Amino acid sequence: MGATVSKNATSRSQSPYEALPLSHEEIRVLEVAPGSGDDMIKCKMKRISLRTWRVRTRHVRAYETISYCWGAPRDPSTIELNGHLTPVPASSEAAVRRMRLSDRPRVLWIDAICIDQSSMTERSAQVALMATVYSTAKHNLVYLGEDDDDMAERAMKALGDVMDDMRPTTADFTLVWETMRNENSGTLSYSNEPFSASIDFEALEALFSHHWFR
Structure with missing residues (x-):
């Protein structure tokens, strides 16, 4: 894709950086x-x-x-x-x-x-x-990058579905950590219970496969 170049912009690249005083934040x-x-x-x-x-x-x-x-x-x-x-x-x-x-x-x-x-x-x-x-x-x-596969809208809906499913178990997310953590061992707990709603896992996989999450 092309880009429109301003007539006022010089065609030669010049450094825009002046040294920052390191002690002034x-x-x-x-x-x-x-x-x-x-x-x-x-x-x-x-x-x-x-x-x-x-x-x-x-x-x-x-x-x-x-x-x-x-x-x-x-x-x-x-x-x-x-x-x-x-x-x-x-x-x-x-x-x-x-x-x-x-x-x-x-x-x-x-x-x-x-x-x-x-x-x-x-x-x-x-x-x-x-x-x-x-x-x-x-x-x-x-x-995260461009939505080349048209997955963004589906992924946002899938995240919403997961959050809706988690609300009752976590007391509207106020007990997320307590729900995930085993009180006796301190390790994370995993549930084998299925989601109550149909979740679009294909869209979630596409979302979390972006390099930003790695």
Whole structure:
């Protein structure tokens, strides 16, 4: 599929990264411009301090994270980042494309783009902040990949059926751990009783076979 290239974007890739002060708990986030379909992803990369956001905004969260699977290395994709055409991993481009909104900007954090992967020092420092990055986010989004086999809707229904079946046994999920754990041995217990409803196991298998779950 093709992509529409902005006339204002330079054709030469330039590094968008400036060194982050390692002691200030700073990260980069992407302000993703609205778009749809094959439109090229256009982002502005900004720096924010996790320390500042925790103190000043409290319950106001500035960004959303994306959890996804990097997958096997392949030819990179291109996005417009701070006005420059920038190669990024194809898997991260696909994840941002899926999370992009059509009517308003969205502020996202995704590791492959927001962290300077060429700097081992920065990578190490940012990995140490990872728990804070996710806990400070407004939402933590998960991108499993594209629904090439048209299984997503079936899988969501199957998950709902499983949850409905579990509700009575677990007291509406308040006793999940107690239900699964053997009180005497501390080991997990397994039930041989069949589900009360027909479960679409083919769809569940397709869902949990995604690399994100491995």
